[in-house]
Amino acid sequence: MQNRDQILEMLTQILVDEFEIEAEDISLDASLYESLDLDSIDAVDLVIKLQQMTGKKIQPEQFKTVRTVEDVVNAIEGLMKD
Amino acid sequence: MSQTPENSHYHGQAKPKPFPYLTGIAYIPRWIGGVMCYVVFGLGGLLSSLTVLPVLRFWPGSKQRRIARVQKAVHIMFKGFVWMLSFTGLIKVHSQHTQALTNAKGVIVIANHPTLIDVVVLISLMPNAGCIVKQALWRNPFMRGVLSSAGYIPNRGADLLLTDCQQVLNRQTNLIIFPEGTRTVVGTKFNPFARGAANIAIRTHTDILPVMLHVDVAGLTKQQPWYEPPRQTVNMSVEIGAAFDHLRYDTSQSSDAKMARVLTRELEQLYSQQITALPPFSVTTKT
Numbered sequence: 001m002q003n004r005d006q007i008l009e010m011l012t013q014i015l016v017d018e019f020e021i022e023a024e025d026i027s028l029d030a031s032l033y034e035s036l037d038l039d040s041i042d043a044v045d046l047v048i049k050l051q052q053m054t055g056k057k058i059q060p061e062q063f064k065t066v067r068t069v070e071d072v073v074n075a076i077e078g079l080m081k082d
Numbered sequence: 083m084s085q086t087p088e089n090s091h092y093h094g095q096a097k098p099k100p101f102p103y104l105t106g107i108a109y110i111p112r113w114i115g116g117v118m119c120y121v122v123f124g125l126g127g128l129l130s131s132l133t134v135l136p137v138l139r140f141w142p143g144s145k146q147r148r149i150a151r152v153q154k155a156v157h158i159m160f161k162g163f164v165w166m167l168s169f170t171g172l173i174k175v176h177s178q179h180t181q182a183l184t185n186a187k188g189v190i191v192i193a194n195h196p197t198l199i200d201v202v203v204l205i206s207l208m209p210n211a212g213c214i215v216k217q218a219l220w221r222n223p224f225m226r227g228v229l230s231s232a233g234y235i236p237n238r239g240a241d242l243l244l245t246d247c248q249q250v251l252n253r254q255t256n257l258i259i260f261p262e263g264t265r266t267v268v269g270t271k272f273n274p275f276a277r278g279a280a281n282i283a284i285r286t287h288t289d290i291l292p293v294m295l296h297v298d299v300a301g302l303t304k305q306q307p308w309y310e311p312p313r314q315t316v317n318m319s320v321e322i323g324a325a326f327d328h329l330r331y332d333t334s335q336s337s338d339a340k341m342a343r344v345l346t347r348e349l350e351q352l353y354s355q356q357i358t359a360l361p362p363f364s365v366t367t368k369t
Contacts, residue, residue, distance in 0.1 A: 041342075042339050
């Protein structure tokens with residue numbers, strides 16, 4: 001799961017399955033809170049789900065600045081490199 | 083428990099008669115009364131947090147007993163304040179059939195949010211009410227004492243919030259939440275619901291008791307400045323709906339996040355059936 005396309009695919013799957021988001025609404029520049037209508041409780045769920053899928057521990061601070069789908073992909077990509 | 087909006091107290095009962103629209107010299111006592119309400123509210127908060135609330139807070143007893151005592155005191159003060167709002171003609175509250183609210187224990191109470199004083203009305207009907215209060219108010223030295231001694235919840239971010247809510251609900255305190263997030267925009271029924279109330283209900287395994295606040299004219303809304311008290315007394319009828327049983331939202335088949343979406347849609351549906359749009363401002367209601 002090293003390349004960005006795979007990460008995006010995984011993220012899309014989570015958003016569709018867990019949060020009732022339409023796959024066609026998901027693009028790299030889509031904002032999680034505005035266009036995808038996630039709230040702060042959803043964000044906590046998303047982090048937990050991402051931890052399960054990647055097997056990496058995600059620090060809340062790393063997710064504080066995340067606003068768009070691309071930000072999530074970058075954060076996960078960074079984690080996988082470590 | 084069913085959610086069909088039957089036995090609607092508001093619709094089953096005669097609608098309260100609208101009050102006259104005050105103009106000219108007749109508005110002067112109303113204006114003075116309205117401003118007095120703000121003064122009394124502010125001074126009441128300050129004085130009680132310097133006198134009676136610290137006494138109740140430090141009077142011996144378990145933490146639970148002390149918090150219950152402060153909640154009861156706020157309840158009694160708000161009852162008095164609702165009486166003052168009615169005396170000065172700002173708002174007349176009709177709450178004859180609200181026993182279910184007074185008897186409620188450890189549930190989430192949601193309501194639509196037409197006016198500034200909705201939370202005052204709700205607490206005046208509940209001796210054991212708690213709220214989630216934004217963090218900015220916890221830094222306010224006048225408010226902090228009251229908020230913490232009444233066991234209210236600071237919004238410290240999603241994960242801590244859920245733990246805090248669980249703790250308060252376990253104490254048999256009812257949690258008041260306005261899913262609209264802010265006061266209703268004039269001319270509409272309600273603002274789209276945020277999913278916080280549903281999320282808390284599902285994740286803390288708590289029932290939701292829906293309260294419908296029906297008003298006949300727009301007054302004390304977000305679009306009106308505080309120094310312009312309503313010229314026409316607002317009739318507010320408090321109606322209690324059937325509880326939403328959290329067990330009906332089974333999360334074993336689906337994620338919590340999804341069930342919160344389902345529950346939020348059902349809550350919006352209920353309010354959409356029950357609430358009539360907050361009337362736009364008009365001068366044609368003069369009598």
